[in-house]
Amino acid sequence: MTPLSLDSAELLAIEALSWLVRNDELLPVFLGATGASASDLRQSAKDPEFLASVLDFLLMDDAWIAEFCQSADYRFDFPMRARAALPGGTQVNWT
Template identity: 80%
Template sequence: MTPLSRDSAELLAIEALSWLVGNDDLLPTFLGATGATEADLRERARDADFLASVLDFLLMDDAWISAFCQSADYKPDFPMRARAALPGGAEVNWT
């Protein structure tokens, strides 16, 4: 798996954050799971570590990441490739 460039990864993660904010059912789950506040969503939208946490959250459930990919017209592997380019991406172990 080839990671995306850092800039491309951040752009994809910002799109994922925007999608998440627009999802009234999933946003409360994200806020509860991460401890983030609505203010954090605005203040940290360009923070690579925060964006990585958005992708980590969405990647926990195939239905969530599939819904995002379909809405943004991304291939299913793009979020994982983006996650690999963000801080801590090399440390992710899915086994």
């Protein structure tokens, strides 16, 4: 799995956030999970760590990823590759 550039990863995460904001069922779940308010989203969209949390949230459920990727015409592995490029995205090898 090849990570994306930071700029490409941030762009994808902003697209995912935009998709999430338009999802009336999933947005409240995201806000509850992150503690963010609807008014925090615009300012937080500039923060790479917050953008990473958007992708972390979506990656919790294959159906969410599939829905987002289908809506944006992305391959299903694209969000995971983007997540790897954002802060905290490197895989930890515990052995």
